[in-house]
Amino acid sequence: MDQTSPPNDTRPLAIEARGLVKNFDGTLAVDGVDILVPEGAIYGILGPNGAGKTTTLRMLLGIIDPDAGVRKIFGNDRPHEIAKLVGYLPEERGLYPAMKAIEAIAFMGALRGLPLDQGRARGLELLRKHDLDHAANKQIRQLSKGMAQTVQLLGTLVHHPKLVILDEPFSGLDAINQGKLERMIRELADDGTTVIFSTHVIHHAERLCEGVAIxxxxxxxxxxxxxxxxxxxxxxxxxxxxxxxxxWREALPADTRREGDFFSFPLPDSGIEDLLRSLIEGNAGIQSLSIERAGLHDAFVHIAGEAAARAIEQDNANENSL
Structure with a gap:
């Protein structure tokens, strides 16, 4: 199986998972997962709901132990020992409704070893950076859903983790807040933080990720x-x-398809130059020529199959109907 790090990638690994297996009451939820994520990368775990994404993330974090296989974070196979280096946003969002936003951020930092007063100071900086300083002293119940999710994300980042793990972070966000989250993820990576997130929305992974696990x-x-x-x-x-x-038509590949005024065919392994030469010498009169690469959605269908693709489309439809 292909791995995330190309042979010439010399970066140390932030995450190394090999052969992860997890059963729940006789049901095989994760079956031999291998994932390598180099430090500083943005990495996506892509698949439909129920595919095993959350279980995989929880095994990486040490929330649950695998039945088989090895997982390491920054070379350590005991995730709890380096919990202070990790920020985790679970899929199930949850903040105390009566807690003020700034206190929620400081509290989440304290869970990772950050003193409360330092967490409040950093939290206020983060809120200001994201134009939410006006919400610092508002209770979570007084915030919009998008603002509350942003507060929880800031709480995930307040202790300056080296690795950030986000489980379905785009779920429930409108387009504006999704764009803000994408910018935050890019900023984290620009600062050297490794970001791994799960998603069933393929275009987020295509725009953001260096590597993916399908x-x-x-x-x-x-x-x-x-x-x-x-x-x-x-x-x-x-x-x-x-x-x-x-x-000149003899130069076109045998599997060329005629689509109205256009000819369509896979790019030859040898490239386009020889074909262009034949078209020009044969006075074909080239009006237009484009080379269209497959998108990540097409690759997902090709790799995971039609059933998984239909499931992911149904997940998106269900979320959009809420």
Whole structure:
């Protein structure tokens, strides 16, 4: 199976998971998961609800132990010993409704060893940075859903973790707050923080991630770079010519399809140069030519299968209907 780190990537690993297995009452939830995440990367675990994403994250964090396999964070196979280096936002959001926003942030920092007064000072800085300082002394119950989720995220970051793990962080956010969260994730990575998040929304992973693990039915059929995943499907050439026929057509690949005024075919392994030469010499009259690479959604369907793709689309539809 492909791995996240290319052979020439010399960065140390923030996360190393090999052969993770977890059963719940005889049901195999995670079956032999391998994931490698280099330090400073943004990494996505991509799959439908129920695929095993949350279970995998909880094993990495040491919240639950695997039945088999090895997981290490920064080289340590005892996650609890380095909990202060990790920030974790669970899928089940939860803050004390009567607690003030600034106190909630400081409290979450204290759980990771940050003194309360330092947590309040850092929390106020974070709230100001995200234009939420006016909410510092408001109770969580007085905040909008998006603001409350932002407060919980800031509490996840207040102790300056080296690794941030976010379980479905975009769930329930509107488009504006999703954009803000994407910017926050990029800023964390720019500062050298490793970010790993689970999601069933493919476009977030495609925009943000250096590497992804595609998970379906508790298995990971692919773990590697986003680029390599997309390259599993050959790029498609779309060609429009002024002439409709001529000897130049012999140069087109055998699997060329005619789509209205266009010819479509996979990009030849040898590239496009020889074909272009034949088209020009044959006076085909090139009107337009584009090379279209597959997106991560197409790669997901190709790798995980139609059933997993339908499940992920249903998850998105269910969330959008709420």
């Amino acid at each position: 998970i379906a039915g508790g298995k990971v059929p692919y773990a590697g770079s986003v680029e390599a995943a997309r390259d599993r499907i050959p790029a498609q050439v779309r060609l429009e010519t002024r002439e409709r026929d001529g000897k």
